Amino acid sequence: MEETQRPCKRVVDSQTEQTYLMRPNYLNCYGNLFGGQLMGWIDEIASIVAMRHCEADITTAAIDNLNFKEGATVNDVVVLRGKITYVGRTSMEVRVDTYVESRHGIRKVINRAYVVMVAVDEHHHPIPVPGLIVESENDRAEWEGGEKRYRLRKQRRKEGF
Numbered sequence: 001m002e003e004t005q006r007p008c009k010r011v012v013d014s015q016t017e018q019t020y021l022m023r024p025n026y027l028n029c030y031g032n033l034f035g036g037q038l039m040g041w042i043d044e045i046a047s048i049v050a051m052r053h054c055e056a057d058i059t060t061a062a063i064d065n066l067n068f069k070e071g072a073t074v075n076d077v078v079v080l081r082g083k084i085t086y087v088g089r090t091s092m093e094v095r096v097d098t099y100v101e102s103r104h105g106i107r108k109v110i111n112r113a114y115v116v117m118v119a120v121d122e123h124h125h126p127i128p129v130p131g132l133i134v135e136s137e138n139d140r141a142e143w144e145g146g147e148k149r150y151r152l153r154k155q156r157r158k159e160g161f
C-alpha cells in the first residue's frame, strides 16, 4: 500500500490485456485450448504486468488457483487481463483473468490465476518494488485478499511446501 519511503504506482499503470485468435497449434488432442499453452500465456502476461510495475527484471515465484471453467476452441477469441493486486517488499501478486469472447463481445470466464512475481537484480537477488496506490473500493478488496494470500503462502513455506 502507500508508503512515504518508496515510490508508489497505480494499478492502472501496469494493467495489461492480451488477445489471441485460437489457432490449431494452441489446442490439445480433444480440440480444446491446451492447458499448458494457457499457463504459458498467464505467466507471460503476469510477467509483463510485474515488469511494468517494478521497472526491473522479474522471476516467477508461485502460481495459484488454476481452474478451467470453460473451454475454447479453434476460431474463438481468448482474452487475458492482468493487474497488480498486492505488493510486498520485493514481491508482487498479479491477478490474471482469462475469458473466451463471443462474436458479440460477451465474455465467459475460463480461468482466474494469482501469480507471484519477484523483482530481481542482475545477480538474481530480490530487490524492492514500488508500493501500490489503492484508488478504489475494488482495489482495496483485491489488496486485502492479496494480503491474506501473502500470509498464507508464507505459512505454507514455513511448513515446508
Ligand SMILES: CCCCCCCCCCCCCCCC(=O)SCCNC(=O)CCNC(=O)[C@H](O)C(C)(C)COP(=O)(O)OP(=O)(O)OC[C@H]1O[C@@H](n2cnc3c(N)ncnc32)[C@H](O)[C@@H]1OP(=O)(O)O
Residues within 6 Å of the ligand: 025, 036, 037, 039, 040, 043, 059, 060, 061, 062, 087, 088, 089, 090, 091, 092, 116, 118, 120, 124, 126, 153, 154, 157
Ligand atoms: C506448442 C505449445 C507450447 C506450450 C508451452 C507451454 C509450456 C507450459 C508453460 C507453463 C508455464 C508455467 C509458468 C512457469 C514459470 C516459470 O518459468 S517458473 C521458473 C522461474 N522461476 C524461478 O526459477 C524462480 C526460482 N526461485 C528463486 O529464484 C527464488 O526462490 C526467488 C523467487 C527469487 C525468491 O528468492 P529468495 O532467496 O527465496 O528470497 P526471499 O527474500 O526469501 O523472498 C523474496 C520474496 O519472494 C517471496 N517468495 C519467495 N518464495 C516464494 C514462493 N514460493 N511463493 C510466493 N512468494 C515467494 C517472499 O515472500 C519475498 O517477498 P517479499 O516479502 O519481499 O515481498
